[in-house]
Amino acid sequence: MKEGNKNRKEEILSHHTEVNVDEIWAAIEPQVDLINAEKKRKKRFLIFFLFGAALLASSALYLWQYGNEGIVENIEIESHNGIANKKEETTLQEKEKQSTQKSQNIDNQSLENKNLNTNDELINTNIKDKVNANTNSKNPSESAINSNKQAALDVNSNYFIKLDGKGEILPNNDLIIQQANTTTTKIIEEKAATEKEFSLAEKSASTPPKPLTLSPQISTLHLRLPNSIPEIGEPDIPRKEKGNNDNEDESQLPGGKLSFAVSANTGISFINRGLAINTDSEAAFATLSLRRESETLLEAIHYGVRGKLTHKSGFSFSTGTQYTVMTERYNNNKIEVASDSIEGIVKRIVQFNGDTLDIAGTLPRTTTYDYEKEIYNRYRMIDVPFILGYEGGMKEWSLGIQAGVFVNLALKTSGQVRNSTTEDLNIGDNQADIFKDKVGLSYYGGIYIRRALGPNLDVTVAPHGRFFAQDFNVDSYTLKQRYSLIGIQAGLSYRFGY
Amino acid sequence: LNEKQLITACKKGIKTAQYELVKRYSGMLMSVCRRYVKDEPTAKDILQESLIRIFKNIDSYKNIGSFEGWIRKITVRCALGYLDKKHVRRESSVADINSDETTEPLALDNLGVEDIIKLVQDLPPGFRSVFNLNAIEGYSHKEIGKMLGITESASRSQLTRARKLLQKKYTEINLKYKSA
Numbered sequence: 001m002k003e004g005n006k007n008r009k010e011e012i013l014s015h016h017t018e019v020n021v022d023e024i025w026a027a028i029e030p031q032v033d034l035i036n037a038e039k040k041r042k043k044r045f046l047i048f049f050l051f052g053a054a055l056l057a058s059s060a061l062y063l064w065q066y067g068n069e070g071i072v073e074n075i076e077i078e079s080h081n082g083i084a085n086k087k088e089e090t091t092l093q094e095k096e097k098q099s100t101q102k103s104q105n106i107d108n109q110s111l112e113n114k115n116l117n118t119n120d121e122l123i124n125t126n127i128k129d130k131v132n133a134n135t136n137s138k139n140p141s142e143s144a145i146n147s148n149k150q151a152a153l154d155v156n157s158n159y160f161i162k163l164d165g166k167g168e169i170l171p172n173n174d175l176i177i178q179q180a181n182t183t184t185t186k187i188i189e190e191k192a193a194t195e196k197e198f199s200l201a202e203k204s205a206s207t208p209p210k211p212l213t214l215s216p217q218i219s220t221l222h223l224r225l226p227n228s229i230p231e232i233g234e235p236d237i238p239r240k241e242k243g244n245n246d247n248e249d250e251s252q253l254p255g256g257k258l259s260f261a262v263s264a265n266t267g268i269s270f271i272n273r274g275l276a277i278n279t280d281s282e283a284a285f286a287t288l289s290l291r292r293e294s295e296t297l298l299e300a301i302h303y304g305v306r307g308k309l310t311h312k313s314g315f316s317f318s319t320g321t322q323y324t325v326m327t328e329r330y331n332n333n334k335i336e337v338a339s340d341s342i343e344g345i346v347k348r349i350v351q352f353n354g355d356t357l358d359i360a361g362t363l364p365r366t367t368t369y370d371y372e373k374e375i376y377n378r379y380r381m382i383d384v385p386f387i388l389g390y391e392g393g394m395k396e397w398s399l400g401i402q403a404g405v406f407v408n409l410a411l412k413t414s415g416q417v418r419n420s421t422t423e424d425l426n427i428g429d430n431q432a433d434i435f436k437d438k439v440g441l442s443y444y445g446g447i448y449i450r451r452a453l454g455p456n457l458d459v460t461v462a463p464h465g466r467f468f469a470q471d472f473n474v475d476s477y478t479l480k481q482r483y484s485l486i487g488i489q490a491g492l493s494y495r496f497g498y
Numbered sequence: 499l500n501e502k503q504l505i506t507a508c509k510k511g512i513k514t515a516q517y518e519l520v521k522r523y524s525g526m527l528m529s530v531c532r533r534y535v536k537d538e539p540t541a542k543d544i545l546q547e548s549l550i551r552i553f554k555n556i557d558s559y560k561n562i563g564s565f566e567g568w569i570r571k572i573t574v575r576c577a578l579g580y581l582d583k584k585h586v587r588r589e590s591s592v593a594d595i596n597s598d599e600t601t602e603p604l605a606l607d608n609l610g611v612e613d614i615i616k617l618v619q620d621l622p623p624g625f626r627s628v629f630n631l632n633a634i635e636g637y638s639h640k641e642i643g644k645m646l647g648i649t650e651s652a653s654r655s656q657l658t659r660a661r662k663l664l665q666k667k668y669t670e671i672n673l674k675y676k677s678a
Binding site for chain 1: 554557
């Protein structure tokens with residue numbers, strides 16, 4: 001018996017009624033198209049979100065992995081340069097020593113032969129890249145300095161000839177290095193050559209000295225000569241230390257280690273809405289279905305101003321205010337049929353003699369109302385963002401990541417939604433019944449690319465995401481809706497400080 | 499296309515597959531609609547709404563359980579939603595709480611499915627919903643109570659009344675047959 005009933009049940013369940021499929025398809029096709037378009041939009045949103053997240057993650061990873069390593073690399077390069085310079089200098093030193101020894105030997109012989117007193121040696125230096133050794137002067141009293149673009153060197157003390165066109169003689173502790181290490185190397189090389197040439201000049205007094213060609217970069221020549229024997233050792237050139245220079249740079253910065261910037265931003269975002277049942281009931285399900293069918297998500301636009309404090313290390317903190325408008329479209333296309341009755345002629349009898357007899361009565365009346373309603377629902381919010389960021393980059397381009405929270409100060413809604421009784425509900429007038437007046441915190445994250453337009457003016461482009469932590473609805477409402485936004489922001493900022 | 503391929507294609511939003519789904523299942527779903535509402539145009543409207551809901555929510559179908567069962571469930575909910583909108587279901591459900599709950603087995607063996615559907619359509623809307631949900635769809639009274647917003651006992655009593663009415667109508671039809 002039970003088996004029979006079961007079979008009957010199955011028979012009823014699997015029963016097919018003849019339907020005109022094309023007619024049904026034609027009726028639902030426009031809505032199916034809308035559903036497909038919405039799905040594609042959601043898919044694009046997801047792809048955009050995933051791409052943004054991947055970009056964010058990879059940027060963060062890059063900065064974390066290579067952000068510090070970049071500095072290390074520079075240091076290594078510097079130290080490599082140092083080693084290279086040192087090696088170069090060591091080689092040069094050896095060469096110098098060799099040449100000095102040779103020079104000394106030759107000089108000693110020359111000096112002995114010519115009875116020259118090195119204490120009173122005259123060196124005429126031609127500023128036009130020529131060094132002439134005045135080997136003819138044998139009388140110390142006749143020592144002189146040719147003032148016409150020439151410099152003199154007293155070999156008894158450590159002096160420096162400054163070949164800057166003024167022919168100044170500077171004491172050791174007044175040495176100023178104005179060029180980089182590479183220049184120093186050149187100086188040393190040229191010094192060695194000068195010494196050699198000088199010695200050769202000493203050796204053959206009659207032979208005119210070979211001209212010394214100095215690099216155009218050279219502004220100061222350092223020569224250290226001993227008391228008795230002319231000796232050129234390793235120049236005591238203080239290196240340009242990064243830290244010291246940084247300190248010097250920092251002291252020159254108007255804002256020290258921090259810079260402050262104000263920016264004006266605007267952006268557009270995709271809206272992703274989660275709409276679900278708050279209380280499990282048939283009425284809630286019906287409302288959910290109605291609202292899903294009647295509402296279309298559009299876009300969110302925001303405007304804001306922010307102040308940003310950036311540390312020299314790249315970390316930043318920004319806050320300000322932001323105004324956001326999320327827009328949705330509400331459609332209600334419906335046909336309502338109202339029936340009532342009116343008084344009228346219900347029957348007319350035509351008699352054989354041609355007279356007519358009207359019988360009055362109540363007539364049924366049917367009125368069809370065709371509604372086509374399109375309303376834009378808007379959710380306006382004022383928020384205060386608190387955002388931490390980190391940025392790194394080179395020259396005029398910078399890449400940064402930022403994350404933080406938005407504290408919502410106010411939510412104001414306008415528009416209409418459907419409710420369970422198919423009536424439209426004004427969400428502006430009845431906001432307190434459906435929506436909160438504040439939606440608490442929302443989490444923000446994104447990356448940004450900054451490009452300097454001028455010494456203080458920057459333009460930024462920032463793909464970002466914002467996720468609301470709370471539902472927008474009051475607890476008593478049958479549904480709960482929550483939002484997340486994925487978008488892009490552009491802004492102009494003016495920097496004060498470095 | 500087999501069922502699984504058809505579902506996958508519909509999830510991707512391929513229109514030919516969606517048309518195929520309509521073609522394949524709209525007959526069965528129309529039968530469901532006709533069991534809940536009496537007039538054909540309303541049943542057609544419910545069917546259309548159900549199909550739209552099916553396409554909208556097809557992503558949430560995870561290939562667990564019968565697809566037919568899933569789409570039937572959606573159609574039933576649509577039909578109940580329609581009845582709820584029209585205040586039909588609730589109005590007719592209020593009157594029958596204190597009814598006699600004795601039930602006799604329902605014997606509709608001689609009738610074809612179309613005849614049964616017509617008999618069910620003739621039931622008052624509240625009885626019709628409870629009878630369909632319990633006797634045909636297999637929902638428990640507890641579930642029916644939740645779905646229709648009535649108590650469990652009200653669901654039971656309405657079913658009893660529905661059965662009695664059906665039996666009465668069936669007897670009438672039988673008598674007509676015999677006399678004919």
